[in-house]
Amino acid sequence: MRPGHACRAAVVLAISISAASCGYTLSGYGSSVLPEGISIVALIPFENRTQRPEIEQRVTEAVAAELSRRGRSKSGRLRVVTQVGQADAVLEGAVTRYQTRSVEFASNGRATRIEIEVLLQATLRVRKTDTILWSQSGLIFREQFDVPPTGEFFDQETLALDDIARGVAQVLVSSIVEGF
Template sequence: MSPFLQTSGTRAVRPSALPASKLLALGLALACSGCLYGFQAGAGFPDYVRTVAIVPFENETTRPEITDEVFNLLLREFPRSQGLQPAGEDVADAVIRGTITRYDVSTPSYRAGAAGDVPQVLQRQVSLTVQVQIINQVDNEILWESNAVSVRGEFMEETETEDAGRALAIELLVQRIIDGAQSNW
């Protein structure tokens, strides 16, 4: 049996076929409905929080350069990721404060040497831990906090330096802070 139905003896019409005007209307409706959806970075902050201050973190480690490295990357990435404008602490709607509590370099991967030989280090990692708070200064409430954001930046002993591992750890740290801020909403 043919999938076509004969109507008036001359023209074959598929029973499930829709007229072109109905297809066009359906297509326009679907296209327009997609236009109603939008995404705004930082939509999770209260509407009145439009600015953020990032205060250099206190540093309890023996590596003073980490303070500036964390501050600079956080200042560059956080406001942009949340749709906020950077501002001074005295005028900002929100403020980020923190403390760098741990920095160490370890050797998670090495090859044991023959009897009496020194083991060959294959990989090292920089471990970094911070305490962080994001405070809504308008309502004086904590929007997000963590007492131990920990990250590890790994680097190959033979081809990279500790600086590469530290840079990776700081990138991961900033991303974790961004993720934490977004997870609250």
């Protein structure tokens, strides 16, 4: 198991244990922030405020997939649309920081492991009233990957970004739909 996945698994386990001990329920049984009447969510493409191209596309696509897969409201399955006028609520956000740093080095000083850190914010609001249902800023996601001996790490970075995007999507959907 990759170190990033082991860390994520440990966090999920800790949250599960904590949630079980304080009366919360898991996966689909929490207190949704979605009031009655919210069944269609417009997902606005995330804004990219970083120098890293395409990161907002990866996050937006992952959030759309996760909402489509797990999204439920009090009135049934959530429908995800791109047109604000068709929606009961609007989910929008921004990737505000993308940073990489070397975290492990070979004896010759060459980086052998790199960590990506992504910071973002997101808001869900009722379309007609602009009432904010849920908002989070300062959401930090990290993923590490090994740098091959060749020093070319574009493919590993891309895979790590995909992992981060899926992590963002899981956290956002859990927070909105399950109230965690």
